[in-house]
Structures are given as structure tokens and as C-alpha cells.
Amino acid sequence: MSERELTISELGHRGDGIARTESGPVYVEGALPGEIVRAQVENGRAINAVIETPSADRIPPVCRHYEACGGCSLQHLADGPYLAWKRGLVVNALRDRGIEFAVADTVAATAGGRRRAVLTATRAGNHTLLGYHGKASHRLVDISECPVLDPAIVSALPGLKALATQVLPKKGELRLTVLNTTAGLDIAIDKADKGYDRKIPMLSQKTAELGFARLSVNGEVIVEFRPPMLDMGGIGLVAAPGGFTQATVTAEEALSRLVLEGVGKAKRVADLYSGAGTFALRLARTANVHAIEGDAAATAAFDKALRKPQGLKKVTFERRDLTRRPLVRDELDPFNAVVFDPPRAGAQAQAEQLAISKVKTVVAVSCNPATFARDLKVLIDGGYVLQSVTPVDQFRFSPHIEVVAVLKRE
Structure with a gap:
């Protein structure tokens, strides 16, 4: 060759x-x-x-693991061109759907590092490896640093490895989700050895020694020393074990600001794919909000947050799989504005119903430019007019990009 x-x-x-x-x-x-x-x-x-x-x-990569680790792909590109490339991902996705629009500059939202990390652990002889898979590989890279993570998570890596060692299955890998909350680190271990229950006293003691707020194993809360709280714009919410949150605080604030600005003065808002209430709790300061989410743990966390007086407008919620059962036109029409933030597969069925609804304002949030553009095309064909499109970068050095669009009926 x-x-x-x-x-x-x-x-x-x-x-x-x-x-x-x-x-x-x-x-x-x-x-x-x-x-x-x-x-x-x-x-x-x-x-x-x-x-x-x-x-x-x-530019020189900032991490010693860069050549082997598959977590980052663009540490070697200077900030200006890097942010321009991220914007280009959104521009190109829209163009592929025949949408020409002046996309805003990328909002850099990585300050402070990722507060949430999903790590993998496995056995290597008598040792435990903890880290990320290599580039295009099943090989696990044992990390000792990670410049994209919150420093509190990086400093806890030895303790996390010690915990993982106690519950590693004899074969295969386990997943360890770490979330930095206002009460400290929340640890959720999945795919642990089935006999972990025999080690619960030791796991509890180790968690206390490490100063972690909570430990869950295979979906069971083993010990909680302090409720792992998240600050949703001044409203406290106890995180669901291993549940979804925006990766960085700065990204959550940027996305929330764009959503609130997009909704404007609407008084009746539907928040679809609402998760644990990242947007709904903020929106409810000025509007009546109906939140819909399919995940049971997320809706339970949202319900618990609502049980404390928060000075909010009327908030209702329901658990519903919007992919299978989107809100239809008659259910949508009472709302002045709709926010939707679906998983990577997008919200095509829901967009189709919005396209035939009377809803005045739609704010679309996405982590996948391709499905985002597809759903926007459905809305535009249904009579909506794009007002703004803003990329938000919370996964530094990676190909992932968040994006928020505001659409209105004229």
C-alpha cells in the first residue's frame, strides 16, 4: 500500500x-x-x-490521555476555530434540510467542567481500570486526570476506583455515574456484581470515609448521608440516582436563559420531555406549566421538588411516552407556548402535531443537529417561522453540540 x-x-x-x-x-x-x-x-x-x-x-492537547482516550477528539484545535466548527455542525444540518438561517455564534458553556461523568470500570488481572474506552476501541483507558471534568470529580477518582473494585463483576464492565451536587458527589453504580448486598456495610463505611453524599448500586440506594441537591434556578431538587442532568452548570444556565427568553410572556406553557424539571421549574416562576416526561425516576424527583413551597405558579405533570403518544392538536391548543427537549432520536411525531396546532410559540432544544433540523422542517412546513437558532457547547473537545431554536406563528 x-x-x-x-x-x-x-x-x-x-x-x-x-x-x-x-x-x-x-x-x-x-x-x-x-x-x-x-x-x-x-x-x-x-x-x-x-x-x-x-x-x-x-495547539498542544491539554490531557496526557489524549492519544489513547476516546472521550475527546478536538483538544488540538484552537478555541476560535473550534467554536466556529461547532456552529457549522448546526448550519450544515439545517442546510441538509433546505433551511438557510443565520445561526448565532456558539455559546461556550464549559466553565467549571462537567459536573456529571459516566465512567466504566473493569478488571485487568489483579488491578481495576477506571476511565473511558479508547478511540474506536473496547479497550478501557485507565485515567488519572480529565481536564473536562469538575475538579471535585477528578480528585475523587482514586476513591471511585476503590468503590468500584468492591462490586466489580467477575466478567465484563460496570458503569459508574458521578454527579457533583450542592451536597457533594452522588454515585450510582450499575451492572455491579449481584452479590453486592453482602458488602453493604463496607460500602456504606467507604462512602462515609470518602465524603460522598449518596451511593446507589444497581438502582438501590445503599446509603444517603446528605440529599444530593441540584439548584434549578433557585429551586432545590434532589437528583434521581444516575438520572439525566445537563452536563455543566453554565450550559444549564445558558439553555434555560434561551428557553425563558423564547417563551417570553406566555402564561400557559407545556414543557415536553421535561426530565426532572430543568426548564419547567424556572418557567413556573411566571407561567402555569404542564410538564410531561416518560422516565419514572425523573417524574418522581420533579414531584418531590413540587411538594415544598417554592413560590411558583400552577404546575402539573404527567408521565407519558411522547414518542408513542405525543400530545395531539386538541391537547396542545390551550397552551401559548411549548418547549420540547427530546433525546437524540428527536421528536418527529410531536413536531407533526405541533405543526397542525394553534400554539403561538415553540422552543425546540436538542442535542442532535440532524434530528433537530428534521423536526424544525416539519414545524416550518406547518407555518412556523424561525426567530433564532443558538448552539450551546457543553461537551468541550467533543463533536456534541446542544442547540435551541425559537419559532413563532405569524
């Missing part, structure tokens, strides 16, 4: 450099636009690539 000289013209949606050749695109891991690379090519991918002419936008 002979070597070829490749000129990188752009970054792909996963962060690989792309060289356009007569035989089609060649993807070059770690390469940047403008760089000249010499590599062998197999099935459209570069092998053993050597960068001969580096880009002026190339």
Missing part, C-alpha cells in the same frame, strides 16, 4: 479531517483544515498519517 499526500479541506461532523480526492473523501483522524498529510489510504480512511504541514490553528 503506497503513501499519498492529502490536503485537508474541512472537518467532518465527528472531528476527523477530510481530504477531497478523485476517488472520494478520505477521513484523517486528528488532522485539521489546511494541513498537508502523508498517509496510506484504506476504505476511505488514512492509516499511519504523518502531518507534514501543520495548521496555524493546531
